[in-house]
Amino acid sequence: MSTQDVGAAEVPARIRDYLAMRLPEARDLVLDNLQRIAVGWSHETWLFDARWREGGETRTRGLCLRRDPGNALLRELSDLGEQFRVLQCLEATPLPTPRPYWYESDTAILGRPFLVMEKVPGTCPSPWGREGRAYYAAAAARGVLPASFTDTLATLHTLDWRAAGLEFLGVPAVGTDFAHREIAKWRAFIEQTDAPPDPLLTDLVCWLEANAPETTRLSLVHGAYRTGNLLIDDDRVSAVLDWELQVIGDPLYDVAYVLSDLNREGTELLSNVVARDTFFDRYEAATGITIDEDVCRYYHLLYAMRSAAFWLSASDLYARGASSDLRLARTAWSVPVVLERAARELGY
Amino acid sequence: MEHADLLERIAGTLRHDVGPAVADEYARTQAYMAAVVLGKLAAEMRAKAADAAADGADLDALFADLAVLAEGGPLPRALTGALEAAARERSDAHLSRLVEQLYTAREALGAQRFDALLGRVRQTLRARLARALAYSA
Numbered sequence: 001m002s003t004q005d006v007g008a009a010e011v012p013a014r015i016r017d018y019l020a021m022r023l024p025e026a027r028d029l030v031l032d033n034l035q036r037i038a039v040g041w042s043h044e045t046w047l048f049d050a051r052w053r054e055g056g057e058t059r060t061r062g063l064c065l066r067r068d069p070g071n072a073l074l075r076e077l078s079d080l081g082e083q084f085r086v087l088q089c090l091e092a093t094p095l096p097t098p099r100p101y102w103y104e105s106d107t108a109i110l111g112r113p114f115l116v117m118e119k120v121p122g123t124c125p126s127p128w129g130r131e132g133r134a135y136y137a138a139a140a141a142r143g144v145l146p147a148s149f150t151d152t153l154a155t156l157h158t159l160d161w162r163a164a165g166l167e168f169l170g171v172p173a174v175g176t177d178f179a180h181r182e183i184a185k186w187r188a189f190i191e192q193t194d195a196p197p198d199p200l201l202t203d204l205v206c207w208l209e210a211n212a213p214e215t216t217r218l219s220l221v222h223g224a225y226r227t228g229n230l231l232i233d234d235d236r237v238s239a240v241l242d243w244e245l246q247v248i249g250d251p252l253y254d255v256a257y258v259l260s261d262l263n264r265e266g267t268e269l270l271s272n273v274v275a276r277d278t279f280f281d282r283y284e285a286a287t288g289i290t291i292d293e294d295v296c297r298y299y300h301l302l303y304a305m306r307s308a309a310f311w312l313s314a315s316d317l318y319a320r321g322a323s324s325d326l327r328l329a330r331t332a333w334s335v336p337v338v339l340e341r342a343a344r345e346l347g348y
Numbered sequence: 349m350e351h352a353d354l355l356e357r358i359a360g361t362l363r364h365d366v367g368p369a370v371a372d373e374y375a376r377t378q379a380y381m382a383a384v385v386l387g388k389l390a391a392e393m394r395a396k397a398a399d400a401a402a403d404g405a406d407l408d409a410l411f412a413d414l415a416v417l418a419e420g421g422p423l424p425r426a427l428t429g430a431l432e433a434a435a436r437e438r439s440d441a442h443l444s445r446l447v448e449q450l451y452t453a454r455e456a457l458g459a460q461r462f463d464a465l466l467g468r469v470r471q472t473l474r475a476r477l478a479r480a481l482a483y484s485a
Contacts, residue, residue, distance in 0.1 A: 197444035200473045203466070206451040326381035333388050333484040340477055340485075348474045 006111030008036060011046065014110050015065060019050055022102060026052035032060075041314075041327075043080070044069055047119055062119030064098060068112040074244055074313075077189065081105060083243045084115045089164045095155050096120075096239050122233035124241065127226070127272045133265060136227055136272040144235035146274035147282065152230070152237040153258065154286035157219040157251040166220055169248050178249040179212035182302055186309040193316035198335075204305055204342045213295045219251040226263040226271045255283070255291055256299035262307075297345065304342035311335045352390040359386035391483035399479045410472040411435040417465055424453045443469075 006014060012034055020029050034048040043066040051060045068080050084103035091099055099118040107113065125132035139145040161167070172178040187205060222229075223245025231239040247253075257263065258279065263271050270279050280291055315332035317323045349357075363383040370376040414431060423431070430449035434442040447469060454462045 196439075197441045199440055199443040199447050199469070200477060202444040202447045203470065203473070206448060210451060210454070326378050326385060329385050330381055330388075336477055336480040336484040340481055343470075343474060343477060346470075348470045348477075 008044075011036075011044075011067070011110060012048075015046065015048070018104075018109055019063075023050075023052065023054075025054050026059075028053045043067060043078070049119070062121075063101070063116055064119045065114055065116050067110055067114040070112050074310075077185075078244045080113050080115050084117075085168070086166065086243045086246060087115075087117060089166050090159075093159045093164050095159055096152065096237060097243075098239050098241070120231050120233075120239040122231035122238035124228065124231050127228045127263070128265060132228075133267070133272060136269075137267065139232070139235050140269050140273045140275075142235055145232065145237075146269075146278055148236040149227070149230070149271065149273050150279050150282040151286060152240060153225055153254060154283055156222060156225070156240065157254065157287050157289065159220060161218075161220040161248060164220075166248065169220075169246065171248050172215065172218065174216075175214055176212035178215040178218075178247075178253075179298070179302065180209065182247070182249070182253075183208050183212070183305070186302075186306050189309045190312055193312045194319070195312045195316060198308075198339070200339050200343060201305070201308055204301065204308075204339070204346065207346060208298075208302055208305060211298060213250070213298050215250040217251065217289065218248055221247050221249045221251060221253050223247060223254070223257075225254045225257055227273055250295070250299075251287070251289055252292060252295050253299050253302075255289075256296035257303065259293075259296055260300055260303065262303070301342055301345055304338050304345070307338040308335055308342075311338065352393040355386045355390035355393070359383040359390065362386070388483055395479065395483055402479060403476060406472045406475050407438055410468065413468050414465065417461075417468060420461060424449075424456050427453045427457075 012031060016029060016031055019031075020026060023029065029050065029052040032049040032051050034046065037045045037047060046065040046067070047063075048065075049060050049062050051058065053059075066080060066083075068078075081103055084100050087097055087100035090097045098120050101116045101118070103113070103115045104110070105113045123135075125135040127133065127136060136145075170181070172181055183205060190201070222240065222243070224242060225240070229240070229242040230237050231241055258270050259276075265272070268276070270276055284290060311331040311334040314328040315330075315335075318325065318328040360383070362379050367376055367379040367383070370379055411431075411434070414435075418428075418431065427446075427449040430442070430446045434446040436442075447466070450457075450462065450466050450469070457465065
């Protein structure tokens with residue numbers, strides 16, 4: 001059975017049947033406030049409140065279901081089974097994340113693997129639109145969110161990932177192994193596409209290999225820590241979302257992402273919410289990590305390689321007929337834009 | 349009507365007539381995205397002949413300059429092979445291979461010579477990128 005066999009119209013009834021199986025004591029189970037949230041690049045996301053009768057009482061539980069569309073931008077790197085396992089590991093840590101309930105790899109249920117997790121209170125405005133920018137600008141002015149954004153990243157980078165059971169993500173050796181692993185991962189990703197070799201991209205990859213920084217401290221790294229991937233409730237981060245790119249590695253990899261001007265639009269505030277000085281002072285004080293801007297510049301170039309890999313993969317998915325989403329076709333023209341940034345950084 | 353003009357006209361119809369009339373958000377986004385893709389294709393088609401000529405001239409100059417730079421001392425055999433193949437084949441794959449071989453030979457070349465050779469390749473790549481950005485950005 002493929003995902004086409006279980007189309008969006010069928011999904012709500014299938015979810016209800018699945019929950020009835022998972023909650024055998026539940027009677028009169030219904031799904032309230034069901035919505036499929038804005039189509040993302042990776043997974044289909046459904047939010048709803050399950051309501052049922054049990055032991056003479058009415059019970060409700062807010063839930064979020066993510067289904068693998070089968071042609072996700074990150075292909076096999078975006079593994080819902082791994083996401084579920086990461087969320088399980090993080091449940092007992094101080095990092096705010098949704099509580100995971102169930103993961104199903106059986107495609108007979110919804111046509112594709114899916115996971116069900118807690119619907120955490122909060123909103124997640126897109127930082128790329130006018131409304132989202134206004135939201136973050138107002139929140140930044142109030143002062144609570146900039147601190148929460150920074151503190152949550154510090155919590156992520158100081159949590160005991162070994163104790164949490166996250167070693168299964170792979171632990172780089174001390175030295176340059178982390179950077180080389182990332183380069184190898186994205187190189188393999190690029191090689192999956194039919195894209196011909198690009199000499200400028202080759203130069204970037206060779207430069208990255210020749211200049212890999214030493215990693216002196218290993219943390220859990222989210223890989224895409226920015227507004228838009230964080231749920232905000234009452235000006236505080238209520239959940240860190242989108243566990244698709246996480247690795248054990250250099251915490252400065254996340255810091256570089258925060259510092260990147262790719263993640264802000266029309267503002268000097270990092271990730272649209274926090275002033276640079278505030279972020280530096282607060283993050284360094286909370287983690288004991290000194291932000292090395294040269295290392296961050298290296299990671300900006302690694303992100304350029306990663307972005308090129310994303311866009312080559314996306315346009316390839318469309319070209320191969322694996323997706324009919326025209327946003328993916330459009331990304332073929334994003335590759336030169338990403339490479340131009342890299343070329344400038346490399347001193348072209 | 350030129351093909352590029354036709355694509356641009358279709359893009360305009362999608363952007364101004366089809367998109368606004370579509371109620372469903374996803375389908376509307378797709379209509380606008382189709383307009384963007386067709387607009388870029390049209391611009392790329394228009395530039396294709398001139399860009400190909402400029403690419404050819406740039407490669408002529410590149411391999412002439414690299415030949416002069418190569419005379420500055422012996423090159424590792426693999427690099428010489430990659431340079432000869434790139435000059436002969438003129439494909440992106442061969443140019444990529446040349447870049448890889450430059451990095452592999454970095455130590456043997458010494459910093460100054462490596463920078464001179466790679467810098468000359470980058471000059472050509474930069475010019476080509478600028479042409480692509482004219483319709484990509």
